[in-house]
Amino acid sequence: MEIKVVRDILAANEMLARENRETFDKHGIFVVDLMSSPGAGKTSLLVRTLEQLTPRYPCAVVEGDITGDVDARRIAEVGVPSVQINTGGACHLDARMVKAALSSLSLDDIRVLFIENVGNLVCPANYRLGEDIRVTILSTPEGDDKLTKYPLAFRESDVLVINKTDLVEGIDFDIEQARQSALTVNAQLQIFQTSCRTGEGVDRWTDWLASQIESGRET
Ligand SMILES: Nc1nc2c(ncn2[C@@H]2O[C@H](COP(=O)(O)OP(=O)(O)OP(=O)(O)O)[C@@H](O)[C@H]2O)c(=O)[nH]1
């Protein structure tokens, strides 16, 4: 019975995610879902990415947090429209929350929508939101073993961004080992290495993202 309830919740979410997808298609919006542990650098990568993309594409952001609007304010400082969702305790966004947030955005004026999920490396991966691509960030201080200890998010993603490469000296994070582990978990993963502090590697990621936006859907 318990299993059935969980399945019902996920099935209901899938249905709403498809509705969101139809809305995005109708308005020609490319959607990126960003996932990671708390503090891996989702907002930092978003800010860097928006600085490069907004001259070419009108962007907007849906921010998911348990409480508060700190991240939405950081996005507003870059001059990009943002909507904050407070989950009130839930460890992930779901398609219903995103659908509700869309009513606060001017969809005809958006080409790329970024959704920053709640900081959590496990729960968000179970809930599709209607996105085109899913990106999971792993930051070097978390350790390269997280790819094999928490494989779901990486298995369910199109992209892995290894962030905080500027901190790799002095901690036990082997980038080559991380890349190998990632590809073992998901051979289709596109892998990028960034430092949001120095900006290193951000261009390669935004160039690839722009190519995906231009070509429409998926990797
Ligand atoms: N050294 C270094 N610090 C970084 C880098 N990227 C982010 N940070 C720092 O890491 C901390 C967390 O970054 P955020 O961008 O807020 O992380 P987040 O994933 O959005 O966090 P939540 O939304 O709370 O889950 C901040 O102090 C950032 O300045 C990086 O590449 N290098």
Ligand SMILES: [Mg+2]
């Ligand atoms: Mg954040």
